[in-house]
Amino acid sequence: MSDINKFIERANKAQQLWKETSSEQRSELLEKVCEVIEDKKQEIANTFMKK
Amino acid sequence: MKKSIVEALFDVEFTKGALLFFAQNSPSYLQPEEVVHDKNIYPNKKTFLYFEPIGTIAAIKPWNFPFDLPIWSCIAPALMAGNAVILKPSPLTTKTGELIEDIFLQAGASEGLIQTIIGDDEVGKELVQVEGIDMISFTGSIKTGHSIASECAKMGKKYVLEMGGKDVAIVFPDCDIKTTLNGITMHGFMNNGQVCTSIERLLIHKNIYKEFLDKLILKVKEITPVPFANKNQFLIVRKQLEEAVQTGCHILIGGKNFDEDKNIIEPTILECIDTSLDIWQKESFGPVLAVRSFETVEQVIRLANNSIYGLGASVWTNNIDIFSSLAKKLEVGMVWQNEANLPFLEGVWTGWKQSGFGVSLGKHGTRVYTKIKQISESIF
Incomplete structure (x- = not known):
């Protein structure tokens, strides 16, 4: 259980701060994620496509 | 994968x-x-x-x-x-x-x-x-x-x-044949059928049954078989097919030449009248389509709803009255006309029953x- 508990501890801590963010900040993160995906799309596809 | x-x-x-x-x-x-x-x-x-x-x-x-x-x-x-x-x-x-x-x-x-x-x-x-x-x-x-x-x-x-699901496609004689053939071939066999909203059950109106199936078989022949994501899934689907044949289902295309080394099953269509059999009831998650004919709207509703699953259903007809009356009676979370497996970001993705x-x-x-x-x- 100890390993999972570390994950949970980090998640709970991050969530305490995240829940106080504005919807604009949350939207911004998702938009930024989109940009990173665009830059890495071939690398992403490579993880689950035929070589 | x-x-x-x-x-x-x-x-x-x-x-x-x-x-x-x-x-x-x-x-x-x-x-x-x-x-x-x-x-x-x-x-x-x-x-x-x-x-x-x-x-x-x-x-x-x-x-x-x-x-x-x-x-x-x-x-x-x-x-x-x-x-x-x-x-x-x-x-x-x-x-x-x-x-x-x-x-x-x-x-x-x-x-x-x-x-x-x-x-x-x-x-x-x-x-x-x-x-x-x-x-x-x-x-x-x-x-x-x-x-x-x-x-x-x-x-x-x-x-x-x-x-998961065991999605049904229902084909009426007034459908656009080309659209329907393309839609069912694509959504029956895409990703080797390893999609939760894959079409696994096909109900065709008796007036178009033979004509439509002949064309579908020709189209399915063109698909290049691809390996399963894992051995276990290959074995499950192979067993399901073998049992279906033993219990009286009739293979129309595929269903043979299993490649054990590569975990490949050819795209398969089985004709099966008894919809209580596993091939109609259990999710295949493979390139397998069970098919039979129907005569009336009442009968096709009964056949379509005879499932523990209720994810998606597609109705292939250009008659909006037939579509609407059927759509209301199908026990599923999503019904599409002349389409299948189409997620709307602004809609819902949801299943009824199991x-x-x-x-x-x-x-x-x-x-x-x-x-x-x-x-x-x-x-x-």
Whole structure:
């Protein structure tokens, strides 16, 4: 259980701060994620496509 | 999981669309909602519903759509609603899972907000049973879904489940033949049938039955067989086919020449009158289509609804009256006319009966990651 508990501890801590963010900040993160995906799309596809 | 470059890049593009959709629309879905009181009964009450985050959510997700599915079904809406997410990908697609965490970190997510945990079913079980996880978002088998639901009930955790399907396609004589052939071939055999909304049951009106099937067989012949994602799935589908033949089903195409080394089963269509057989009742998750004819609308409703599953259904007709009356009576979460397996970001992705519990996508798929709090003021 100890390993999972570390994950949970980090998640709970991050969530305490995240829940106080504005919807604009949350939207911004998702938009930024989109940009990173665009830059890495071939690398992403490579993880689950035929070589 | 091995997809073609076209399929893989489609999944990536779909993910981007979903992220932008939730970024743009979730804020309005999460606005507090004023309750409309009857002023004669409550003249001095002002009441609002607030959509509060649940906390930390564990997303237990499968191998067939390892990148897009965790993000559109859970991570994007859950984050917009103020939650943190721990993703447990399938052991077959750990690299994709790890990349999801990396991408969020690179985009500026704080440490811990999105984490990927690697492990087998035991880790999944721990996530369900451990204190500190507030909700499970699961996509996978009925068996695992059932045990998650009962464990969550004991712990007072929330859950949303998508547990597969046995989607039916219903073909009427007035359909556009070309559209219908293309749609059924694509959605019956895409991704080797390893899609929860794959068409696995085909009901064709008797007036068009032979003509349509002959054309479908020709089209299915053109498909290049591809390997299953894993041996286990290959063995399950092969056994299902062998049993179907033993119990009187008639193979129209495929169903032979199993390649054990490569885990390949040829795209297969079986004619089977008795819809109580496993080939009609159990999810195949492979390139297998069971087919029979029907005569009346009443009969086809009975045949279509004779299933423990209720994810999607497609009706192939240009007659809107036939479509509408049928659509209302089908016991499924999603019905499409002259289409199949089409997700709308602004709609819902949901199954009835054993296909699921709860909703993904759209307003409902955002609010599923919230707790509703009602706050009522007294006005003096």
